Amino acid sequence: MRGRPTIYEDANIVKKAQEVFWQKGYSATSLSDLQKATGAGAGSFYNTFKGGKKEVFQKAIEERRLAFDAFKIELSKSESPLELIKDFFRSIASAEENEHLKGCIIANTVVEMTFIDENLEANAVQILKEVEQMFTEAIKNEQTIGNLKTQTDPEILGRYLITFWCGLNTLRRMYPDKNILKKQIEMQLAVIS
Amino acid sequence: MRGRPTIYEDANIVKKAQEVFWQKGYSATSLSDLQKATGAGAGSFYNTFKGGKKEVFQKAIEERRLAFDAFKIELSKSESPLELIKDFFRSIASAEENEHLKGCIIANTVVEMTFIDENLEANAVQILKEVEQMFTEAIKNEQTIGNLKTQTDPEILGRYLITFWCGLNTLRRMYPDKNILKKQIEMQLAVIS
DNA sequence: TTATTTATGTATCAATCATTACAAAAATAA
DNA sequence: TTATTTTTGTAATGATTGATACATAAATAA
Numbered sequence: 001m002r003g004r005p006t007i008y009e010d011a012n013i014v015k016k017a018q019e020v021f022w023q024k025g026y027s028a029t030s031l032s033d034l035q036k037a038t039g040a041g042a043g044s045f046y047n048t049f050k051g052g053k054k055e056v057f058q059k060a061i062e063e064r065r066l067a068f069d070a071f072k073i074e075l076s077k078s079e080s081p082l083e084l085i086k087d088f089f090r091s092i093a094s095a096e097e098n099e100h101l102k103g104c105i106i107a108n109t110v111v112e113m114t115f116i117d118e119n120l121e122a123n124a125v126q127i128l129k130e131v132e133q134m135f136t137e138a139i140k141n142e143q144t145i146g147n148l149k150t151q152t153d154p155e156i157l158g159r160y161l162i163t164f165w166c167g168l169n170t171l172r173r174m175y176p177d178k179n180i181l182k183k184q185i186e187m188q189l190a191v192i193s
Numbered sequence: 194m195r196g197r198p199t200i201y202e203d204a205n206i207v208k209k210a211q212e213v214f215w216q217k218g219y220s221a222t223s224l225s226d227l228q229k230a231t232g233a234g235a236g237s238f239y240n241t242f243k244g245g246k247k248e249v250f251q252k253a254i255e256e257r258r259l260a261f262d263a264f265k266i267e268l269s270k271s272e273s274p275l276e277l278i279k280d281f282f283r284s285i286a287s288a289e290e291n292e293h294l295k296g297c298i299i300a301n302t303v304v305e306m307t308f309i310d311e312n313l314e315a316n317a318v319q320i321l322k323e324v325e326q327m328f329t330e331a332i333k334n335e336q337t338i339g340n341l342k343t344q345t346d347p348e349i350l351g352r353y354l355i356t357f358w359c360g361l362n363t364l365r366r367m368y369p370d371k372n373i374l375k376k377q378i379e380m381q382l383a384v385i386s
Numbered sequence: 387t388t389a390t391t392t393a394t395g396t397a398t399c400a401a402t403c404a405t406t407a408c409a410a411a412a413a414t415a416a
Numbered sequence: 417t418t419a420t421t422t423t424t425g426t427a428a429t430g431a432t433t434g435a436t437a438c439a440t441a442a443a444t445a446a
Contacts, residue, residue, distance in 0.1 A: 003392025004442040023308040027220040031434055042435075043394045052434065101307045110363050111304045114294045115216040125367050132367075156380050159364070163377065167360025170303050171352070174318050174325075184356065187349050191384065196422025197412040224404055235405075236424050245404065 008040040010048055010059075018060035022105045025112050026057055026120070057120065064105055065127050072134055081138040082147070085161070086189050092168060093182040100176035107169040132162035139192065149193060157192055164188050201233040203241055203252075211253035215298045218305045219250055219313070250313065257298055258320050265327055274331040275340070278354070279382050285361060286375040293369035296362040303359075325355035332385065342386060350385055357381050 016038040020029050031053055035041060040048070049055045071088070075081045109124035136158025142148045150157070168185070175181060209231040213222050224246055228234060233241070242248045264281070268274045299317050306314035329351025335341045343350070365374060 001392085002390065002444045004394070004440095006393065008393090025220070025305060025309075027218070028305075028309050030432075032432080041395050043396075043438095046435070047393060103304065103307075107363055108304055110366055111296065111301055112218060112221075114296075114366055116218075116221050121366075128363070128367055152380070156376060159368075159373075159377050160380065162367075163357065163360035163364045163381070165360070166363035167356035167358070169363070170300055170321070170359035171356045173303055173307060173314075174321055174355075175352075180352075183349060184352050187345070187353060188356070194422085195414045195420065197424065199423065201424090223402075225402080234425050236408095236426075239405070240423065 008038060008044050008048070013038045013040055013045070013048060014056060014059045014063060017056045018063060018105070021057055021060050022102045022108075025108060026053075027112065027116065029053075054117075054120075058123070061106065061109060061120070061123060061127070065130075068127065068131055068134075075134065075138065082142045082192070085135060085138055086192075089161075089164070089168075089185050089189060090182070092172065093178050093185055095172075097176045100172035100181075103169040103172060104165065107166045110166075128162060128166070131165070132158050135161040150191070160191065201231060201237050201241070206231045206233055206238070206241060207249060207252045207256060210249045211256060211298070214250055214253050215295045215301075218301060219246075220305065220309065222246075247310075247313075251316070254299065254302060254313070254316060254320070258323075261320065261324055261327075268327065268331065275335045275385070278328060278331055279385075282354075282357070282361075282378050282382060283375070285365065286371050286378055288365075290369045293365035293374075296365060297358065300359045300362040321355060321359070324358070325351050328354040343384070353384065 017034050020033050020037045024033070031042070031045070034053070034056065035045060038045070046052060049059075051058075075084055078084045106124050106127050109120060110128065113121035113124065136154050139148070139157045139161075140154035143151065143154060168181075171184065172181060210227050213226050213230045217226070224235070224238070227246070227249065228238060231238070239245065242252075244251075268277055271277045299320050302313060302317035303321065306317065329347050332341070332350045332354075333347035336344065336347060361374075361378070364377065368374060
């Protein structure tokens with residue numbers, strides 16, 4: 001390969017940019033913020049991402065989708081997928097305060113982008129729907145096996161969990177407190193049993 | 194009273210500005226947006242609100258708090274407060290698509306302002322906590338009277354409802370569909386019975 | 387070595403940002 | 417009428433926005 005070697009790798013820029021977007025959202029994050037966070041100047045930045053700020057944001061969101069996909073694979077290998085999902089919720093309680101305040105970047109994006117950018121909005125909604133689908137299928141399977149008392153439509157229960165996930169996204173900011181969150185999470189998970 | 198008469202009344206500017214903030218949030222709303230929406234030019238605008246954009250936003254949020262307070266008074270007069278609260282949730286389902294996409298301006302603000310403006314954030318969180326408190330007390334009363342089967346701590350159930358409220362704020366955008374929302378709302382309200 | 391290619395750093399762009407300055411308009415008080 | 421007060425509209429402010437232009441650095445291929 002010819003040419004001056006790359007210092008600022010794409011993946012690393014996206015990773016650093018994601019951190020900023022996660023905290024401040026899309027609109028409130030300036031290119032100056034991104035340059036400070038990634039170290040890359042305007043030259044490198046626009047050389048790597050012709051689409052500018054928006055493209056990097058999209059990549060940051062896409063990276064998050066991959067994280068969900070990885071969890072999905074873990075789920076498919078698990079002997080008790082629903083328990084894994086429940087533990088996923090439970091793990092929220094013990095997160096650091098800073099993590100509570102950041103919340104879920106996908107849910108944040110749905111709220112922020114509604115009248116701002118149709119594509120970014122639809123993208124984020126789609127990811128949440130995929131997560132919901134993951135919940136729904138896990139519940140459906142457990143019901144089929146006979147591991148669940150509740151016979152409520154798994155579609156409703158899946159939506160219940162994604163609604164909870166999004167509600168938790170705000171509740172964590174209201175109460176970034178381990179004990180409060182833990183109690184709340186256990187209470188809501190008990191509905192799926 | 195001396196001086197040129199006011200064309201753009203404070204309350205009306207706030208009302209029109211609120212509509213824009215509700216849709217686009219704080220950061221993505223420019224003063225140009227507000228001037229277009231309110232009709233008032235920079236002169237009138239800064240003459241009325243010395244604090245500029247931020248002050249108008251605060252006033253818009255405060256107006257929303259007043260709406261909640263009005264509901265609280267209605268609640269105190271009602272013979273079945275909990276049922277009124279439930280109907281409040283049920284009424285969400287039949288809102289217009291545009292209303293779904295706007296969501297709850299307070300919940301939106303909590304999400305948007307976290308790392309942007311400490312005061313606006315804390316303000317919005319406080320309002321959500323007051324609404325939660327309203328839920329909690331209504332539930333507590335019904336339990337005392339003996340109208341509720343569930344003996345779960347009313348504090349937990351109040352938080353359950355505010356979590357649902359915030360979750361719904363995102364779910365409505367995922368599914369701005371009357372039937373889907375209605376089913377979901379009934380299912381979640383059934384927990385409080 | 388020399389030509390070519392790619393990445394980087396810096397200067398700069400026009401556009402927009404929130405805000406201020408200020409003169410004219412439009413009312414009342416004297 | 418004239419002085420005073422307040423609101424309004426417009427022009428301008430300096431700062432910041434996202435993005436581009438371009439020379440230079442730093443590598444490989446010929």
